[in-house]
Amino acid sequence: MGPDVRVRFAPSPTGFLHVGGARTALFNWLYARHHGGVFILRIEDTDSSRSTDANVEMILDALRWLELDWDEGPPTPGYRQTQRLPLYRAAAERLVQGGRAYYCDCPPAQLEAERKAAEARKETFRYSGRCRDRGLTAGALRLRIPDTGATVVEDLINGRVEFDHRQLDDWILVRTDGTPTYNFCVVVDDVDMRISHVIRGNDHLSNTPKQVLCYEALGFPVPVFAHVSLILGADRARLSKRHGATSVQAYRDEGIMPEALVNYLVRLGWSHGDQEIFSRAELIERFDIKGVSASGAVFDQTKLEWLSQEYIKRADRARLAALVRPFIAEAGLPAPDDARLAPMLDTLRERAKTLREMVEVGRFYFERPSGYDEAARAKLFTATGAERLDVLIDRLPAVEPFAATAIEALYRELVAAMQLKLVDLAQLTRLAITGRTASPPLFDVLALLGRDEVLTRLRAARQAIGAPA
Template sequence: MSNIRLRFAPSPTGYLHIGGARTALFNWLLAKKLKGTFILRIEDTDVARSTQESVDAILQGMEWLGLDWDEGPFYQSDNFPLYKEYVQKLLDEGKAYRCYCTSEELEAKRELAMKEGRKPKYDGTCRNLTEVNPDKPSVVRFRAPHEGLTAFNDLIKGPISFNNEELDDLIIQRTDGTPTYNFVVVIDDASMGITMVIRGDDHINNTPRQILLYEALGKPVPQFAHVPMILGSDKTRLSKRHGATSVMAYRDMGLLPEAMVNYLVRLGWSHGDEEIFSREDLIEKFSIEAVGKSAGVFNPDKLLWLNAHYIKTGDPERLATLLLPFLKERGVDPTDGPSLPAVVTTLQERARTMIEMADGALFYYQPDYPFDADAAEKFLNPETSAVLAELKTRLASLDSFDAVTIGAAFKELCTDMGIKLPQVAQPARVALTGKTAAPGIFEVVETLGMNETLRRIDRAVDFAKTTPVQGAV
């Protein structure tokens, strides 16, 4: 284990967002690659908006993605005494001061500054007060330097600097005694020994203020890497109008976690022309310096393509387990029917999501499924009933019931009856599944098993005898 320490620090005011998940993934990958420590911290100091439901949703999203943490989860709300201690330390050292300006006074100052063409920052009215009035409400402000530069080398964006005169005296404690975001982040990162902060580039303007706080507290300043935001197809910030933004919503839409991880890491990072990465590949090849400087555009079609790949190449046993809740939603109990992993094997080639797979699996577990009207009219009639009856006889005589042997029986029947394979395969497909679009017919027959296949053919033959012929088979 190295001394590299990274963290993901979401606020529990909603679900785990796509952007947050990508940030967590980048931190997790780098920690794994560098054999460092990955820490999960819940930033719940906003008591009014933080909820346990959101905490649970974030933890669930992390677990679904497989982003396990080495330490935590830690909760900022447990550290209020520590924050108060550091506020007092800065006050005692003259590095912070009490500000008694009311919100109305501050608003008037801002309006005047804007009217005069000045930056609407705090004008320092209380910065040099020597008397403290304990009976008057006050905030605590950090006494920031007003000269010089605050600079850092961003691991993604390169050198960045800010003129200190542009930075105002940051409030570090509100009138109700609660600490503010920029202050508690510095205290937490310093006390946890965080050596690198990877976060969204919407935090860039916070970074110089936080660096000044590190320096005032005598704490080491971590390295920073600011990840570009994720945009929708219209190049605006990703939001609900572009589709689902919650990680768990994609699970419920039938996506696999490995597809989401693969897609998220490629949303801003690249390694040559490679598109598909195993988790081990990512840990080996990922580097924060290879993350692009420009925003990534979320492409649902690309995500769906990746998901189809992982379904097609996935382990049927694992996919069967993941499929269970989707079947349950459809009122299907797969214990009463063919082997679910065997069913999955027949569906992997076509399904793009677990929802599509669940819908495609229904006929296996519905013994009295309806026949599609158009398919039945075309393929289940008195003429095809003779073909199906002969098929039943031949299948019933097989010593082994595997796809190869079944396929040979189909082809032999075609030769003996002087017909082409579709002329028996399509009626059989409708007989066994109720529709024309289904997995390979030989695999379907094998998966259903002899007894169920023969029963379904009998049912279709009975139905076909009552259907008028619409044309030659």
């Protein structure tokens, strides 16, 4: 298909980017990249009461974090609806001149009364069309909908969908104050940007017949539609804040790996055999919008975290260090240089599902323990424990090099001489060094902390038991 494929993601900047919107952006991006087409970012900011520049930047930042680059869009002018008002006015005039739209001055109170009356009769409200032939030159501008027939949409995901015109309204294109409505702007923008395929959430499916009739009234070809199922919570209701985190920013703040969120979102409703983990190149090669399910997909936080850990395990050392640093800073902890940080993180890859969790489980790398696990302290910080710490404090300075294998050799020598199990001396050391009973492999931890820091912590633990060494 090549450059003839032109798709768009058109968010409204009213808040953070929802994961449902991110998945829609991802499907559009993959479709464009798979076909060698063009991915356009358009900002639908006509809701002046809620659309802000700060919200626009949050959306752009979320897309950049997901590495969904756009071929056309901000900051280039002309990709925000508020910059395109002359286009809407020209299209409205074209519809009026062609007899496909008319002005209506029906009072809102009258229309609301008619709507309530229809609801009382359990009927769908449909504007009566009383202003169709009055020849008004001002008011709200309505599209003239055929009284008979149907609009048929061949949806790439949902198949053939038919909309009876008797159930449609002569919907408003331009309000009485001159502002264009959402459905009208979308059509004009898609025509102007030569959009070939409209891939969006199926909550927009009900808008499609209105938009198709508007395309036809303007005399332009209708794009191909694909309406993606909604993302559901565990209760199979539409995913919302009551289910927990729902925005890309929230998952970023949790420390989810960006490629994990991409991988997870694309698998919500799309699959390729039993494969769970995809590289970016594999997704581009294999993605097919026709393979997206029409059924709603349930968001599984546990699965997302599993994927995040898989990507943590596979991450390049330098990149992982760069991703973790902001979380170390947020925790108020000092961070070592990359030469020391990268191997520390290597020991945590199997123990953390998120970048934030890496900092928590590896906190002992960045600060000395402020206390000790109470149950372990009662068991290990005894007179016998003090004697064993004294031996370690005496013998560790002579270990050369201060590396995991040499440290382990000393411990095995000591436990043989003391007639202990290795775990006895190791658990005492682990508690003294980390304040915890669980950690990455102990000898790796000791080597990474360095001789001076290890001795400082052992002496602090010895002092916590009683008489100083």
